[in-house]
Amino acid sequence: MTTAMLFAGFGGQGILFSGKQMAKSAMYAGKNVSWLPSYGPEMRGGAANCSVIISDEEVGSPLVTSPDVLVAMNLPSYDKFETSVKAGGYLIVDSSLINKKSERTDINVCYIPATALASENHIEGMANVIVLGQLLKLTGLFDYDTFLADMLRGIPESKAALIEKNKKALELGYNYNA
Amino acid sequence: MKTVFDRPAALSDVPLHYCPGCTHGIIHRLVAEAIDELGIAGQTIGVASVGCSVFSYNYFECDMVQAAHGRAPAVATGIKRTHPDNFVFTYQGDGDLAAIGTAETVHSATRGENITIIFVNNAIYGMTGGQMAPTTLPGQVTTTSPYGRDRSIQGNPIRVCEMLSTLDGVALAARVSVDSPKNVMQAKKMILKAFKNQEEKKGLSIVEILSTCPTNWGVSPEKALDWVRSDMIPYYPLGVYKDVDATEGGAAK
Amino acid sequence: MSEKVLMKGNEAIAEAAIKCGCRYFFGYPITPQTELSEYLAKKMPKVGGLCLQAESEVAAINMTMGAAASGTRVITSSSSPGISLKSEGISYIAGCDLPCVIVNIQRGGPGLGGIQPSQADYYQATRGVGHGDLRLLVFAPSSVQEMAQLTIEAFDLADIYRMPAMILADGALGQMMEPVDFGAIPQRELPAKDWAACGHENKRKKNIVNSLYIDPQELENIVDQRYERYAKIEETEARCxxxxxxxxxxxxxxxxxxxxxxxxxxxxxxxxxxxxxxxxxxxxxxxxxxxxxxxxxxxxxxxxxxxxxxxxxxxxxxxxxxxxxxxxxxxxxxxxxxxxxxxxxxxxxxxxx
The missing domain is CATH 3.40.50.920 (Rossmann fold)
Known part of the structure; x- marks a missing residue:
């Protein structure tokens, strides 16, 4: 089985981080995996996206052009990639930043106000992790506890506050009923 | 019988290819004497450049590397950084050092590479046959400034020691000449100091030596020496432009 | 638990260089290879090595040449426009029979071109990098794992054949992350660098590292000898x-x-x-x-x-x-x-x- 994912939004939203977490967990689970970022002159505020492929087979082209899962975290990304999602795939939209509704009926669309949820819960900047929580619930790609453990693996214990924030964000996203 | 004059051991026993009256031979000898006096031939790596001194790898009895035009200080950097306890020197002419290799010269100087640069300034491109150099004097006739160097067209000559003396990484910047016994003695003193500075890891040392090119200047060897005194030295005054021993307590910043 | 680590291709090359004993990097920043020098800037001081940012690609390749000439395992990296600048130095390195590794993380060209992935430096790498009759060993990895493996191969073969080796990758391979298993580094018997200019210590004749032969017959002989070596490489080292x-x-x-x-x-x-x-x-x-x-x-x-x-x-x-x-x-x-x-x-x- 192969799952192709595309995470897209503004630079600074943690788009690349989200993709990396999926790739890491897949690697720890013994899958083949690739993570390919867009790169360019904009470090902050410009368009950012990354392709992630998780597969039981050898990964061919690492560039995702028609994803099984699309995470859209801003309007330009939504406009650019909404039509590219494979039939039967998933589209997860940060509805606090994107005020459009997909007219597609052949995909599963989920609207989650991740940015608003983050600020209501005083975890600004964690919208990307909230979305990851929702993604886990929708796709069942990884076991929740395993994914959380993988995500926290790289954070030193001295940064306890960051660990708490990540935990809270993932939980919020997972439990949100879209 | 007591030997009072001999070839320095660090100078190879081969005929030099330089033209009659050219002062490269004197300068080679001074470098070899300095290497002998410090007893470092076995620890020294020289870098030959492109120009008349391109064959200097044949003339010094130490390991030698031949570099591309202008790149000797970068090559020397690579050698010195991987062999910090060896002595590394470059032997470069004015075209090599002050035209095509300006960036490599300035940046190795400002980094404070612990190397010695022997800079032979004869105000002309010798190897290629007498073209204008970055150090060609205003009014000086060369094959590419046939009406004399016109500052409004060909720009101004560059004073290397003055320029490099503004850089923090430089331990020693001195201009000397080999036109007289007295000046030869002073040149030797500076070259020796430039090598010693490496031992003490003081920073980059450059000794600029005003040199003659009777062939391409189109004068006799004797007249060439006169021209050094009458025209070159006034434009390129001799002296120590920077010496951290005297001003900064012993090491370049 | 898996032995694998998730790494960018650029980082995998850098780590592989360290793993096989390279302690010197000379380079100049350019997208999309910059992570390579950033990685080494962090790591080299911790393993007693040096990552030096030069004033230009021209200087960087000549520093690389100096290190190689004095017998040191050394690497430099750049992307397409920077490789054009390095071409002069690469020709001298080939002409002096010096081993080193040069990385090209290709981007679109010609000119400033773009910064996205490209393979348009194929001619340059296999035909035209620098003047004169010369060859580079050119390795083309297609995964992050191979970025690491072939870097190690490149170092060894460069030493064995006394010639520069190039890793010819592209922006996608440089930027993407995949799991890498460094495993055991193959230990090869490598020839002694008795030709190196590293100070003769008064124990041997002086070594001269040089590409200048003013006598045409002498130069032809040298180039012919080099091509005999190239012929042997063509016979034994082609891989697919x-x-x-x-x-x-x-x-x-x-x-x-x-x-x-x-x-x-x-x-x-x-x-x-x-x-x-x-x-x-x-x-x-x-x-x-x-x-x-x-x-x-x-x-x-x-x-x-x-x-x-x-x-x-x-x-x-x-x-x-x-x-x-x-x-x-x-x-x-x-x-x-x-x-x-x-x-x-x-x-x-x-x-x-």
Whole structure:
């Protein structure tokens, strides 16, 4: 089985981080995996996206052009990639930043106000992790506890506050009923 | 019988290819004497450049590397950084050092590479046959400034020691000449100091030596020496432009 | 738990260099290879090495030459425009028979071009990097794992054959992350560097590292000797991966990231019943001529897929030598071909068989 994912939004939203977490967990689970970022002159505020492929087979082209899962975290990304999602795939939209509704009926669309949820819960900047929580619930790609453990693996214990924030964000996203 | 004059051991026993009256031979000898006096031939790596001194790898009895035009200080950097306890020197002419290799010269100087640069300034491109150099004097006739160097067209000559003396990484910047016994003695003193500075890891040392090119200047060897005194030295005054021993307590910043 | 680490291709090259004992890097920043120097800037001081940022690519390659000339294992890296600047130094390094590793994480050209992935420096790497009769060992990794493995190979073969080796990758391979297993580093018997200019300690005759031979006959002799070595390398060091070529009517030839795009397309074409396979050159010089010659005997057509306007196709045609038609599909400017587009081309070729 192969799952192709595309995470897209503004630079600074943690788009690349989200993709990396999926790739890491897949690697720890013994899958083949690739993570390919867009790169360019904009470090902050410009368009950012990354392709992630998780597969039981050898990964061919690492560039995702028609994803099984699309995470859209801003309007330009939504406009650019909404039509590219494979039939039967998933589209997860940060509805606090994107005020459009997909007219597609052949995909599963989920609207989650991740940015608003983050600020209501005083975890600004964690919208990307909230979305990851929702993604886990929708796709069942990884076991929740395993994914959380993988995500926290790289954070030193001295940064306890960051660990708490990540935990809270993932939980919020997972439990949100879209 | 007591030997009072001999070839320095660090100078190879081969005929030099330089033209009659050219002062490269004197300068080679001074470098070899300095290497002998410090007893470092076995620890020294020289870098030959492109120009008349391109064959200097044949003339010094130490390991030698031949570099591309202008790149000797970068090559020397690579050698010195991987062999910090060896002595590394470059032997470069004015075209090599002050035209095509300006960036490599300035940046190795400002980094404070612990190397010695022997800079032979004869105000002309010798190897290629007498073209204008970055150090060609205003009014000086060369094959590419046939009406004399016109500052409004060909720009101004560059004073290397003055320029490099503004850089923090430089331990020693001195201009000397080999036109007289007295000046030869002073040149030797500076070259020796430039090598010693490496031992003490003081920073980059450059000794600029005003040199003659009777062939391409189109004068006799004797007249060439006169021209050094009458025209070159006034434009390129001799002296120590920077010496951290005297001003900064012993090491370049 | 897996031994693997998730790394960018650029970082994998850097880590591989450290793992096989390289302690010196000289470079200059350029997208999309910068992570390589950043990684080494962090790591080298911790292993007693040095990562020095030069004032230019020109200086960086000459520092690399100095280190190599004095017998030190050394690496430099850049991307396309920077490799053009390094060309002079690479020619001198080849002319002095010095081993070192040069990394090119290619981007679109010519000129400033772009910063997205490209393979348009194929000619430069295999034909025209620097003046004079010279060759580089050219390795073309197609995964992050290979970025690491081939870096180690490049160091060893450069030492064995006393010549510069290049890792020719691209922006996608440099930037992407994949799991890497460094495993055990193969330990080869390497020749002593008794030619190095590192100070003779009054124990041997002086060494001269030089590329100047003013007597034409002497220079011809030196170049001839070097070409004898090149001939031996062509005989023994050409490497490629053969993928489903046995029964293939159509054989693709593709390297680096593009070969992966082709694998995806081949999978799809096979599912449609089209007999298609691929030869993936792992060394671009020496080029795996024999494998392609053999494939051309049984294939009905071949297809070169590249991120350029068609450069490697010249080598493919030379190897095929008229045995079957050789077609081309490529994208340029930083565009990565899609598997669908390659599949479309395969279908069109199948229809012509």
């Amino acid at each position: 991966e053969e993928y489903l070529t046995e029964d293939a009517d159509i054989v693709l030839v593709s390297f680096g990231i593009t070969a992966r795009v082709c694998k995806t397309a081949i999978g799809a074409a096979r599912a449609e019943g089209i007999k298609v396979g691929m030869i993936r050159p792992i060394t671009l010089w020496p080029f795996p001529k024999k494998a392609i010659q053999t494939a051309a005997c049984s294939a009905k057509a071949m297809l070169s897929v590249e991120m350029s306007k068609g450069q490697m196709i010249d080598d493919v045609r030379l190897a095929v030598n008229g045995q079957c038609p050789v077609e081309f599909y490529g994208r340029t400017g930083g565009m990565i071909p899609t598997p669908d587009a390659v599949l479309e081309k395969i279908r069109a070729m199948q229809a012509q068989l």
